[in-house]
């Protein structure tokens with residue numbers, strides 16, 4: 039401890055939002071910062087369950103996890119409502135992060151010099167202000183959803199006064215600055231629809247209202263993807279910094295995972311750009327009826343597929359489906375796939391996805407078009423971007439898998455029109471350029487290191 043306080047002068051507190059992919063992305067960011075500035079101490083405040091999963095493998099010496107409560111009472115039994123866990127956590131989060139900061143300061147003997155938070159944690163700006171340290175709000179999702187939350191008051195005002203004009207598909211022109219149009223139903227819930235008073239919606243609303251006070255707002259994206267949104271947010275936020283896509287910059291997470299179900303070997307025997315890779319993320323299960331519709335359409339259209347899904351859902355497949363498709367070599371179902379590697383295999387023709395932002399970034403990085411079936415949160419606006427703004431895929435017609443809509447979507451995307459092909463290639467190219475050592479995202483990252491760690495600090499020469 040004595041040693042540590044001699045060599046380390048700066049101390050960054052990190053506040054994670056312990057749900058879905060948020061903490062893992064935050065740790066990826068913090069690892070980049072910590073390797074760039076080895077003389078800075080990083081204290082990673084997160085729930086014990088999440089920390090246990092994240093820190094199972096050794097990482098940087100200058101990152102230390104601290105456990106805070108998840109707010110669950112002793113003997114808690116989940117009620118099955120996904121927001122319940124979030125609500126319990128939010129009820130204690132502010133106090134717990136304050137307590138965590140005190141513990142980390144005592145433990146290291148160093149005062150906090152900067153707070154880096156998941157921007158979802160809207161209340162954390164007050165803590166940084168009281169401590170009089172820079173507040174850095176990391177947005178782990180897309181620019182479109184950030185803009186929807188940042189402009190919530192403006193959007194509510196425009197829709198309430200009906201000063202909006204709708205297009206043929208119900209899209210509203212100029213609802214979000216920097217986005218030509220969007221449909222109301224595609225905005226994340228809590229902006230104009232859903233329970234606007236829930237703890238979660240309230241927190242995001244507060245975040246939108248206070249984020250302009252942040253010293254920097256890094257985002258896991260690249261500025262060439264959404265130039266107009268980026269331009270607008272850059273005029274409103276301090277140091278709005280596109281520093282992604284993380285999957286193209288920080289390879290260490292994916293590279294270490296072995297292909298235990300031999301997906302790559304199976305793909306080697308498939309035709310170029312023919313396979314539908316289906317994955318709805320770790321946190322969502324397709325409703326059984328839609329699973330059947332999708333499976334039957336794949337079989338009827340003889341579309342080769344690699345389907346990564348939770349084993350618990352295998353029982354919902356139509357009778358004999360697995361046996362038939364596996365025996366014929368047209369399909370493979372696995373409980374887990376090395377997604378980034380799979381997407382980069384030449385056999386993959388389409389990603390069928392829930393529209394989670396990370397999957398989209400991986401698909402763009404690999405140049406694979408998408409079919410989206412959004413579930414919640416930002417999936418809808420992400421899917422809108424894919425279909426209408428970026429032109430690199432489709433949202434499933436009607437929003438659910440039916441045979442008719444699925445057949446149509448597979449045909450359209452797998453036949454890959456010239457325009458879609460050009461658009462996905464262009465975005466792929468821009469993503470790789472941004473992530474290159476001299477690319478925009480790495481330039482922006484250098485600025486972020488200075489904000490978080492302080493200018494004039496000793497940094498690694500080639501971080």
Ligand SMILES: *[C@@H]1O[C@H](CO)[C@@H](O)[C@H](O)[C@H]1NC(C)=O
Pocket residue numbers: 086087089090104105
């Ligand atoms: C925090 O949680 C981890 C994972 O369960 C555990 O190994 C560690 O001892 C805990 N730390 C403290 C200070 O309780």
Ligand SMILES: *[C@@H]1O[C@H](CO)[C@@H](O)[C@H](O)[C@H]1NC(C)=O
Pocket residue numbers: 215216269270271273
């Ligand atoms: C961004 O949008 C806001 C709200 O419409 C507007 O006031 C501002 O001028 C825009 N900034 C830029 C750079 O276009």
Ligand SMILES: *[C@@H]1O[C@H](CO)[C@@H](O)[C@H](O)[C@H]1NC(C)=O
Pocket residue numbers: 337340362365366368
């Ligand atoms: C799969 O094999 C079965 C016989 O086992 C055959 O009847 C069926 O037509 C085959 N399907 C495809 C898609 O090749």
Ligand SMILES: *[C@@H]1O[C@H](CO)[C@@H](O)[C@H](O)[C@H]1NC(C)=O
Pocket residue numbers: 325412413437438
């Ligand atoms: C379609 O999906 C939505 C959202 O996931 C769901 O609420 C609805 O029940 C589904 N409709 C049908 C017909 O499956």
Ligand SMILES: *[C@@H]1O[C@H](CO)[C@@H](O)[C@H](O)[C@H]1NC(C)=O
Pocket residue numbers: 475476
């Ligand atoms: C990066 O930029 C610097 C200065 O602009 C230049 O000297 C260097 O050669 C570039 N490196 C690469 C890999 O492009």
